[in-house]
Every structure is written in structure tokens, then in C-alpha cells.
Amino acid sequence: MNSAALSKLRGLLGPGGVLTPSDDLSRYEQEWRGRYRSLALAVARPCTTGELSGLVEICAAHRIAMVPQGGNTGLVGGAVACGERRELIVSLERMRSIRSIDVDSASMTVEAGCTLEQAALAAHEAGLRLPLALASGGSATIGGVLATNAGGNETIRFGNARAMLLGLEAVFADGRVWSGLSSLRKDNSGYNLAQLLAGSEGTLAIITAATLALKPLARQREVIWLTVASPAAAVAVLRRARAALGETLTAFELMPALAIEFVLTHLGNARCPVDPGAGWHVLMDCESSVVGEWLREAVVKVLEEALSAGEVGDAAIAESRQQAEAFWLLRESISDAQAVGGLSLKHDISVPTAAMPAFIDSTLEELETVVSGLRPCVFGHVGDGNLHFNLTQPRSLSAEAFRALEPQINETVFARVLEAGGSIAAEHGIGLLRRDRLEELGDPVRLEKMRRIKRALDPGNLLNPGKIVRMEKGGSD
Ligand SMILES: Cc1cc2nc3c(=O)[nH]c(=O)nc-3n(C[C@H](O)[C@H](O)[C@H](O)COP(=O)(O)OP(=O)(O)OC[C@H]3O[C@@H](n4cnc5c(N)ncnc54)[C@H](O)[C@@H]3O)c2cc1C
Incomplete structure (x- = not known):
């Protein structure tokens, strides 16, 4: 890295603020699935929005490309530094404070490097719920989940990360800070920049903090494991459950017998609550924030009807919180367990x-x-x-x-x-992994508008260049 830029960054960020290849950078360079080999110029670790702003200004002056990084749990190569230019990884890991929780507005303002789990715990302690559940939540950060618009198990009820996003603070490519933190639910005063940045995978700005909408805590919960003969039967059960259980239906996950076989081998001491060899399995989670004890009865009724309609083969309802967690562990372990095969x-x-x-x-x-x-x-x-x-x-x-x-x-x-009218990138994003496919299969008008937005916000192509879309390809105005 250019020594003038390096010494300016060191001066700005202080001891521990800049790690260079002489330090161990493997934690930042190694991508979760090991598909990409990242070789960063250095890793910068600002502690405040002001420091991040100064850092971006220095990079802009020296034309150094930056790769924003949160928990590095992304699955599409979005946080790796392996573009054509050597890049600086900008880790948000030292910006992890919970700035405030506003119970009356049901919202919290959190720094980008705060993990999803840490934010959810703080919300819970305040009597509220951050309704986003990912198996990677112990490492994935608020900045990362917003930048990828992460989905999760509860999207069916609460939507993706963007559904929780009320306001943002972010640093743009010229180093200027946009202070758009707000807990307002109604604000139609022009383009919604926060929503533009959601899902932009670090290509338009670096998110430094966010205000997120919270929900009431669950007071009743039923977790059910059931077997179905086919995906069509699963969709029939989903239809029935939605009609009867309304918004209490919080997750509805489908798994084949092969996934259960992999998980049981992988975990060693786990047990499937029903016959693991049954064709397909469904994990259903129902929750209500209304005080009472009516949810069990409603769930049992749906199961009885689905059993007598032949949609469900067998079913087990978790009788304790531990059992509910054990059911979810089976589901959450599938990704890792697949290596068994x-x-x-x-x-x-x-x-x-x-x-x-x-x-x-x-x-x-x-x-x-x-x-x-x-x-x-x-x-x-x-x-x-x-x-x-x-x-x-x-x-x-x-x-x-x-x-x-x-x-x-x-x-x-x-x-x-x-x-089938679907998407080639549902919740993990595009990054590098699906970029070429997007360029090949995406709508040309949309791709052209995306490049224009990128050029307008990042004219020097310094923020995560080469991710989502390449600017040099068809990129002229
Ligand atoms: C075991 C496991 C389970 C997972 N389950 C799910 C799941 O259920 N649903 C789901 O959607 N994803 C899931 N993922 C993928 C991943 O956890 C999510 O994409 C998550 O949102 C990434 O967050 P992160 O902080 O690790 O981001 P990183 O991996 O560090 O970065 C991801 C992208 O966001 C950008 N970025 C990061 N921080 C910022 C910032 N502050 N400002 C601007 N850009 C930024 C990066 O440049 C990169 O493009 C899973 C991953 C694993 C390993």
C-alpha cells in the first residue's frame, strides 16, 4: 500500500486501527465457504463514524478501493478483497455499540458492527424483539444484514432486513456522512436513501449505524415438527395453517429426508422427533404476542384437520423450550451437515x-x-x-x-x-458469486439503471468495485 496513505490512515485510526499483511489477516481474508482467495492491501478498523469518514476521504484522495466488511459470514463473496485492484478491507468490528433503545417508538439505534445476536439480546432486555433470525447471527452484523438485505426463518411473518429499517447513518464515497437515523414510520419527504442502501452490498456507501423497528415479544409459542409426502402437501399445509393461524405463523421450513440423515450423522447425538426416513419434513413455528393460552388449541386443530385430509403423515409438538430449541437445531444444522455427503x-x-x-x-x-x-x-x-x-x-x-x-x-x-418467475439470488445476494449470471440473465433496463445509480453515488468506483455489477461492462452513460 502507498506509504503516504498508510501513514495517514495510521495517524487517523491510531494503534490497532490498521492491520497490514505483516499481521495475521486470515480472519478478514478467509471467506466462509472458502471459494474466494482474498488478498487485502490492509485492514482498517475505525472506531467512530468520524474516523470512517476520514478514512474514506484518504482512500478517495489516493484512489484506494475499499471493501466494507461486517462479520464476514456472507455466502456470495461480497466481503472479499479480490478485485482487479488490490483493496482495503474496512472492518466495522470496532463500531458495535447500541446507541439507544426507544420503547415508545419501538425502535433501536445500533452501530453497524454490532452483531445481530447482540442487538436482538439488547432489544429483548428492553422487552422488545428484533425479528430477524439467522443461523449466523452470532457473527453477522447489523451493517452486513442490511447491506445484504438478509432474510431468514421468520421472513414469512416479519419480512427481510429492509422491513425493519427505519433510518440509516452512512458514509458515502467522498467521505461525507449522511445522518439519516430516524424512528419515523411515516416520512415521505423524497427518495428513500436508506432503502436504496439496503441490499446494496457495500457498493453505494458504508453503513455506520441504523435505526431498526422492533416488535412485541412473543407470549405464546408452539413449535411443531411434521412429515409430509411431498412439497405439494407442504404447500397445502401452509395454506391451511395461514388461513387458520393468521399472522401467528412465524416460520414454515421444508426439509427432505436426506437433510435429516445428514444432520443426524453430523450431530451424532441428536434425535428426530418423528420417523427421520419420512419423505419430507416441515418445521412450523407459531407465535403470538397476545397474552393467553389459546395458541396450542388452534395449532392442534390445524394439525388434526391436516392429518384427516391426508396432508400430514405424523406430527410432534415441542413440549418445552428445550425441545423447541432441539427441533430448530436440526433445521439450523443442515448447511454444515451437508459436508457429510x-x-x-x-x-x-x-x-x-x-x-x-x-x-x-x-x-x-x-x-x-x-x-x-x-x-x-x-x-x-x-x-x-x-x-x-x-x-x-x-x-x-x-x-x-x-x-x-x-x-x-x-x-x-x-x-x-x-x-417459474423466480429469482437466482433470494436472500444471500449477488456479490461475486452470481454477478456474471445477473449480467447475463438480468433485465437490461434494470442493469443499466443500477450502473447509473452506482456511478452517481460512487463515481470513482471505489466502494466494493466489481461486486453486483461491473462498471466497465456496458457501463458508459
Ligand atoms: C451459517 C450461516 C447461516 C446463514 N443464514 C442466512 C440466512 O438464513 N439468511 C440470510 O439472508 N443469510 C444467511 N447467511 C449469510 C450471511 O450471514 C448474511 O448475508 C449476513 O447478512 C452477512 O452479514 P455480515 O455482517 O457477516 O456481512 P459480511 O459477510 O461481512 O458482508 C456481506 C456484504 O455486506 C457488505 N457489508 C458488510 N458490512 C457493511 C456495512 N457496514 N456497510 C456497507 N456494506 C457492508 C459487504 O461488503 C458484503 O458485500 C448465513 C451465513 C452462514 C455462514
Whole structure:
């Protein structure tokens, strides 16, 4: 790194504020899934918005590209420094305070480097709930979940991260700070910049703090594990549960028997509450913030009706909080457990829920002609249409041979997704992983407008260059 810029950054950020390759940078450079090899110029760790603003000004003056980083749990290569230019990783890890919690406005203002778990705990201690649950919540940060517009298990009820976003504080590419923190629910005074930055994956500005809307705590909760014969049966149960249980339906997750087999092997001492070999499994979570004891009765009624309609094979209701957590542990362990089966090719996609059963059947049938013996481990948030369309390597193929088929497999999956009116990037974002696919398959008008927005906010292409869209490709005004 240019020594003048380095010494200015060191002067600004003080001891521990800048880590260079002579320090151990592996925590920042190593990406969760190990798909990208990151080689950063250095890692800058500001403590305040003022320091971050000064840092961006120095980088702008020296034309140093920056990669904002939170918990580094992203799954699409968005937080890696491996662009054509060497880049500076800007870690928000030292900006992690809870600035305020406003019970009457049901909101909290939190710094970007605060973890999701830490923010949720603070809200809970104030008698409120931050309704975003990710398995990565212990490391994923508020800045990261907003920058990726993360979804999660409760999207069916509470929406993605952007649904919680009321106001933002952010540093733009010229170093100027936008102080847009606000707990207002109604503010139609022009373009909504906060929502523009949600899902922008660090390409338009660096988020330093956010005001988030909170919800009342749950007073009644029922967690149910059930088996269904097919995704179509799962959608029928979803329809029935929605009609009867309304907004109490908080999560509705579908898993195949193969996922349960992987998880039980992976965890060793876990137990499935029903026959693990049953074709498909559903984890349903229902919660109400209304005081009372009526939810159990309502849930049992839905289950009885679904059983007698032949939609459900078997069902178990968690009888304690520990049991509910044990049910969720099975679901949350699937991603890690898949390694038991060897290499998995993963697709974070969404399709309209109604189209999901036919999409799963027809895509798997077509894929069998591309590679026989494929072991599909398709699971996900059926309630919001998001599937992790993961495919585990056939027993007859080596990991290398399976990886070689990835382009053909992706082509088939993405073609079917678009045919079904879906998205090739449901909750994890685009980053580097799906950038070329977006450029190839995305709507050209939308792509052109996206590049214009990027150029307007970051004319020097210094913020996370090369992520989501490339500016040099078709990028002229
Ligand atoms: C086990 C596991 C489970 C997961 N489950 C889910 C899930 O259920 N749903 C889901 O949506 N995702 C999930 N993810 C993906 C990941 O946790 C989310 O994308 C999360 O939002 C990333 O947050 P982070 O702080 O780790 O961001 P990082 O990985 O550090 O960064 C992600 C992107 O955001 C940008 N960014 C980070 N901080 C800022 C900032 N302050 N300002 C501007 N840009 C910033 C980065 O440049 C990058 O493009 C999971 C990941 C793992 C490993």
C-alpha cells in the first residue's frame, strides 16, 4: 500500500486501527465457504463514524478501493478483497455499540458492527424483539444484514432486513456522512436513501449505524415438527395453517429426508422427533404476542384437520423450550451437515410458493439427465418461496468430476427458476458469486439503471468495485 496513505490512515485510526499483511489477516481474508482467495492491501478498523469518514476521504484522495466488511459470514463473496485492484478491507468490528433503545417508538439505534445476536439480546432486555433470525447471527452484523438485505426463518411473518429499517447513518464515497437515523414510520419527504442502501452490498456507501423497528415479544409459542409426502402437501399445509393461524405463523421450513440423515450423522447425538426416513419434513413455528393460552388449541386443530385430509403423515409438538430449541437445531444444522455427503452445489433461489412443487419436481427430473444419481438436498423457507436448492454429489462421482458439471447444472437450475418467475439470488445476494449470471440473465433496463445509480453515488468506483455489477461492462452513460 502507498506509504503516504498508510501513514495517514495510521495517524487517523491510531494503534490497532490498521492491520497490514505483516499481521495475521486470515480472519478478514478467509471467506466462509472458502471459494474466494482474498488478498487485502490492509485492514482498517475505525472506531467512530468520524474516523470512517476520514478514512474514506484518504482512500478517495489516493484512489484506494475499499471493501466494507461486517462479520464476514456472507455466502456470495461480497466481503472479499479480490478485485482487479488490490483493496482495503474496512472492518466495522470496532463500531458495535447500541446507541439507544426507544420503547415508545419501538425502535433501536445500533452501530453497524454490532452483531445481530447482540442487538436482538439488547432489544429483548428492553422487552422488545428484533425479528430477524439467522443461523449466523452470532457473527453477522447489523451493517452486513442490511447491506445484504438478509432474510431468514421468520421472513414469512416479519419480512427481510429492509422491513425493519427505519433510518440509516452512512458514509458515502467522498467521505461525507449522511445522518439519516430516524424512528419515523411515516416520512415521505423524497427518495428513500436508506432503502436504496439496503441490499446494496457495500457498493453505494458504508453503513455506520441504523435505526431498526422492533416488535412485541412473543407470549405464546408452539413449535411443531411434521412429515409430509411431498412439497405439494407442504404447500397445502401452509395454506391451511395461514388461513387458520393468521399472522401467528412465524416460520414454515421444508426439509427432505436426506437433510435429516445428514444432520443426524453430523450431530451424532441428536434425535428426530418423528420417523427421520419420512419423505419430507416441515418445521412450523407459531407465535403470538397476545397474552393467553389459546395458541396450542388452534395449532392442534390445524394439525388434526391436516392429518384427516391426508396432508400430514405424523406430527410432534415441542413440549418445552428445550425441545423447541432441539427441533430448530436440526433445521439450523443442515448447511454444515451437508459436508457429510461430500460436495454440494448450492443455489439460493426463490420461486412463487404456488409454483414451488412443480419447480422442484421438474428441475430435479431434468437434472437427472445432466448427472445421474444426484442426491438433492433441497430445503428452505417455503413460506416465503426461498429454497436452498442444494445438490449433493452422486456416490458414483468424485468431487472434481461433480464440480466440472457445475456450469451445466447451474444453467438448468437458473433457466427453470426464471421460467417459474423466480429469482437466482433470494436472500444471500449477488456479490461475486452470481454477478456474471445477473449480467447475463438480468433485465437490461434494470442493469443499466443500477450502473447509473452506482456511478452517481460512487463515481470513482471505489466502494466494493466489481461486486453486483461491473462498471466497465456496458457501463458508459
Ligand atoms: C451459517 C450461516 C447461516 C446463514 N443464514 C442466512 C440466512 O438464513 N439468511 C440470510 O439472508 N443469510 C444467511 N447467511 C449469510 C450471511 O450471514 C448474511 O448475508 C449476513 O447478512 C452477512 O452479514 P455480515 O455482517 O457477516 O456481512 P459480511 O459477510 O461481512 O458482508 C456481506 C456484504 O455486506 C457488505 N457489508 C458488510 N458490512 C457493511 C456495512 N457496514 N456497510 C456497507 N456494506 C457492508 C459487504 O461488503 C458484503 O458485500 C448465513 C451465513 C452462514 C455462514
